[in-house]
Amino acid sequence: MEAALSSSSSYTHTNSDFLDKSRSKLRQSACFEIETPSPAAPWYKRIDRSLASRFPWLHQQTVRFVRYARGPRPKVNLSEPKPFLHFTINLGRRSYSLELESALIRLTRPFTSPWLLLLLGAVYVIGFSFFARAQSFLTPASSWVDCTSVYWTENDGCGLNGLECAPFTNSTFDFRCPAQCNLVVLQNPRTVGNEQVDFVPYIVGGGDGNKTYRGDSFICAAATQAGMITNSKGGCASLQLVGNFTNYLGTAANGLTSIGFPSVFPVSIQFDPSTPLTHCTDIRNPALAFNILVTCLLFLFLRPKPIIIFWSLVCIGFWHITLFSQPRANPPPIDQAFGTFLPTLFVAYAFWRLAFRFTLPMFSKAPIEAAVWYLAPFWVGVLTNLTFAKIPIDRLTASDLTKRAGAITALVIILIVVVAIAVNQVRVIRKTGWLPYYLGWYILGGLVTLVIALLPGLQFRLHHYIIAMVLMPGTAWPTRLSAIYQGFLLGLFLNGVAAFGFDPILQTAADLQRDGPSGSALPTFLTNSTTYNASIPLVNQTIHWGELPDSGDGWVGFSLLVDDVERYAGAALNYSLAALQAGIPHFFRLAYTAGDDTGDFTMAATLWPNGTWVDPLPGPT
Incomplete structure (x- = not known):
């Protein structure tokens, strides 16, 4: 009986083990049989595979170019520039080191106290105020x-x-x-x-x-x-x-x-020449010498933190333009200047964050170089009204460029220089691995600008302060050329906003017209070289012109200039020459009028003393 029970128990355990093993195999089998679908490859990988299979050579060249443009991975930082003015002279077996930058730093260390900087800053503000007072505010404003x-x-x-x-x-x-x-x-x-x-x-x-x-x-x-x-x-x-x-x-x-x-x-x-007015001498040149001297002292002797040097350049340059080199009016409108100064500081802070903080501190061990690389181009940019005066370009508009001799040639030369500079900066940026980042932002900015420029009824204006804002981020590298570009672009920006304000990037045709022709309709003289009778005395002569147009422009009359003076305004179609002086030439120009508005005048018709009438040339004046 016991044997039978034992056998039955053994059978039960055997079946149980068999069932457990079967279930385990089933679970493992089920584990392998249930498959989840793999996610689809990203679109750019699919395009990459397609190009690689269809155009292997083109794909290979594209990959090489992308890897080259991307630069090193991980990104690297450029090393600090070594001072030019550290020399080693070898004389036979002996060598002598001549470190001018280190010597200047050592000799001028007593002048780098923050308290001395604060004191001299107060002295500068007082001295600059006296300069400004003597320049503009001792002569009656009227x-x-x-x-x-x-x-x-x-x-x-x-x-x-x-x-x-x-x-x-x-x-x-x-x-x-x-x-x-x-x-x-x-x-x-x-x-x-x-x-x-x-x-x-x-x-x-x-x-x-x-x-x-x-x-x-x-x-x-x-x-x-x-x-x-x-x-x-x-x-x-x-x-x-x-x-x-x-x-x-x-x-x-x-x-x-x-x-x-x-x-x-x-x-x-x-x-x-005799006049009761006093304090008539313009002292902008002494003020310029004073400000250049102060900025040189900042770089060479006082040597504060780079951010203090930067803000000093911003303030000195802005107020020099406002009060001396290019005031908006005389005497300078201080209220307008302060209205522009605050947004100027905001843009200048962006310049510091995007560019200057990566370059200016790198020259802390080379103050002489820093003064040369930054100050010379900075003052060139601040004095753009003088340094670029001979370049025949006033505004980057098609009408201005085509009507001034040499403007297109000058623009081409400028573009070649800018492209060469940009190519070199791209080369530097690629070495650091940041080129895709900067290239993406510049492409995005270009697309936005293109959309803005196509808005109807407006014209795109690339003011020189905007050029400085666009190019400044591309100079954020510790190289000597970047320092030169930063100094010039900062001065260029300050010149634009201090002298002209933040002019809009989009302007209407009326904004750009100034005192030039508006493109309105032009009247027509009926008197011409054929119909004018020179045998009739001047006192009996009358000139005639055509009737008002039916175009619906609202013209209601005429304005006649005789010898550049308005001598008739009304709706008549003729004018007597009886009041004109005989024996001298006379010039006639005609325009339509509508209330207080006057259209473009015609070119001048000329009546010579011998009775010869010369018809006006086509076009407005």
């Missing part, structure tokens, strides 16, 4: 005139017969001019009789014995040519109105050339 100030405004700006610009004679005015007015030129063609002048200081006359100028000449340029003031220091003089004058003679003197005008004009000006 006596200041700008480089483009005139007594008589162009075309019909003085109204019928010029009555809005009276008096014409027996009046004097004491005035003060700033320096460097010789560099201020016309930016749109100005018509004088049957001639047009452009891109020169606007001066008519001055060639007679009394140095008589037409009343619409630039006052400061005419006074400089007459020898009353100097271009480098400005000055004060007295303007005298002498009324009607005939046959203004052109001349050349003191670096300026004027044009002649063979007809009559109701207002003429002469100059007298």
Whole structure:
């Protein structure tokens, strides 16, 4: 019985073990039989595989280029530049080390105290304030005139017969001019009789014995040519109105050339050097020397932290432009300056974070080099109105580039230089492994700019302060060339915002027009070289023009300029020449009017003393 039980128990255990092993095998088998689908490869890997299978050579070259452009992995940092002014001289078996940078650091260590910097900073602010006061605020504000100030405004700006610009004679005015007015030129063609002048200081006359100028000449340029003031220091003089004058003679003197005008004009000006005004000398050049000296002291002797040097450059450059080298008006509008200064500081902080903090500290052991690499290009950028004055480019617009001689050539040269600089910077950035990052941001910025530039009714304007903002991030590397670029771009940015403000990147055609033609419709003279009868005396002559157009532009009348003075305004279709002086040439220009608005004037029709009528050339004035 026991044996039977034992056998039965053994059988039961055997079956149990068999079942357990079977279940285990089933579980393992089930584990292998249930398969989850593998995830699909990313789209770029699928494209890569497709290109590799279809175009193996192209795929291989593309991979090589991408790996080259990507640069090293992991990213690397460039080493600090070694000072140029550390020399080792070998004389036979002996060698001598000449470390000028280290010697300067050692000798000037007593001047690097923060307290001394604070004291000298206070002294600088006080001294700079006295400079600014002597420059602009000791002369009565009403006596200041700008480089483009005139007594008589162009075309019909003085109204019928010029009555809005009276008096014409027996009046004097004491005035003060700033320096460097010789560099201020016309930016749109100005018509004088049957001639047009452009891109020169606007001066008519001055060639007679009394140095008589037409009343619409630039006052400061005419006074400089007459020898009353100097271009480098400005000055004060007295303007005298002498009324009607005939046959203004052109001349050349003191670096300026004027044009002649063979007809009559109701207002003429002469100059007298005697004036009660004081503090007339423009001291922008001494102020420039003072500020350059201060920035050199910062780099070479005081040597504060790099961020303090950076903010010192920002403040010194901005206020030098605002108060001395390129003020927006005279005396400088301080309220406008402070309105621009705050956003300037925000942009400057971005410059520090994106570029300067990676480069300027690397030259802390080479103060002489830092002063050379940063200060020279910085002041070149700050004084852009002087350093780039000879480049025939004022605005990067198609109309400006095509109408000024040499502008396209200058632009091509500038683009070649910029591309060469950019290629070198790309080479440097690739060495660090950051090229894909920077390239991505610049491509994105370019696409956004392209979209903005295509907005209807607006024109894209690349101001020079925007150029500095765009290029600055690409200089964030510890190289000497990056230091040079940073100094120049900072000065260029400060010049743009301090002198002109943050002009918009998009502007309307009216914003860009200035005093140039608007493109309006032009009237037509019916009197021409064929219909004019020279045998009729001038006192009996009448000129005629066509009727108003039916185009719906709203024109209701005409404005007629005779010898550059508005002599008729109304809806008539003719004008009598009975009041004109015989024996001299006369010039006629015509425009449509609508209320207080005047369209473009025609080119001048000319009536010569011998009775010859010359038709106007096509185009507006």
